[in-house]
Amino acid sequence: MDRIAITGGARLQGEIAISGAKNSAIKLMAASLLTDEPLRLTNMPRLADTRFLGALLRRLGTEVEEVNGPDGPQTVLTTGEITSAIAPYDLVRQMRASFNVLGPLLARTGQAKVSLPGGCAIGARPVDLHLKALEALGAQIDLHEGYVYAQAPRGLKGAQIDFPFVSVGATEHALLAAALARGETVIGNAACEPEIVDLADCLNAMGARIEGAGTPVVRILGVDRLKGATHAVVADRIETGTYALAAAMAGGEVRLTNTRTDFVESLLTKMEEAGVEVERRADGMVIRRNGHRLAPVELTTDPYPGFATDLQAQFMALMTLADGESVIRETIFENRFMHAPELMRLGAEVAVAGGEARVKGVERLTGAPVMATDLRASVSLVIAGLAAQGETTVSRVYHLDRGFERLEEKLSACGAQIRRIRGEGGQEDEE
Structure with missing residues (x-):
């Protein structure tokens, strides 16, 4: 397995271009199942997760072509015919979001057999809301031997879908399925994330009729068919x-x-509260910090536009160097403090009790071998290593490769001393 080694202490100076959003790209790729015409996605990230989904889509009959256009990486997906409506466990287990092919398969072919996704390190993340949304649209759902068997031989029909709590994945799944359903679908308590808006914008470009994306109530008037389109993937807010x-x-x-x-x-508001200088610009931002100790911060993760759970681990890393005690409350996933023991190996002082972590800032961190437990935890350890004295080595970085494109290249271009070590005791790639 690859590892990443960081020699801490180098200040960063330079520019980083943010890639397209992983969490949006994989749902946009699934939307290609809804039309027999090409869907061209620009500003596409090249990640392990997009490769996983590409492999699954090929199994279903999609032609997936990765090209470099004048504006950067693109992916062209063409599903002239769905040759299989079966998404097997060996592919779905690699990435939970691939479960979202169920709705498009059902909407276009009237049937689907999709494996239930496997367990998740950061929490249960059940798919019951996804299935209830599809049932509301008229699907017949059976669970057998780890698979979802779904049928809608007469097609899906519009319905009122009210989620008991906000779910990004379920909202996206309902959007995908309802685009081809007969009549109007209204989604209540919908997620409001930018990725929801991005998916709706892409579907509308394909001929869907969706209003209200980005608000708690989304209306979809189903259409008979969707056409091909070109759509730019929105910027990745988590990478940002x-x-x-x-x-x-x-x-x-x-x-x-x-x-x-x-x-x-x-x-950005919490970073400014900690004493980081943030300059907002039309195409991004400038982040400055010139050596002073940070102030401690109290925060709680919440659905968008609240503080993103996907940035909680990274912010905890920053607070390990604050002058005082910070309090971080996690309300989205029940197991998302697994990075805390690894940060403590670098000298951080973190006490976790249930959904709350108290981080007592220290004057310095010291490099050590650490292990990633999930995608966001892995990059939090890289961030901590940038400031730790000596060398930090992060193992199990396949987690990181799922969601961060050319991380070592982007950081090293700004002066970070970071390199990838290929395989067990393998060759090092200097960046």
């Missing part, structure tokens, strides 16, 4: 926040481009 926190952790001045400040305003 991660590099903003990396710059604050290491110190220096970093400009982030190809992104939007409103996507991460809740984070």
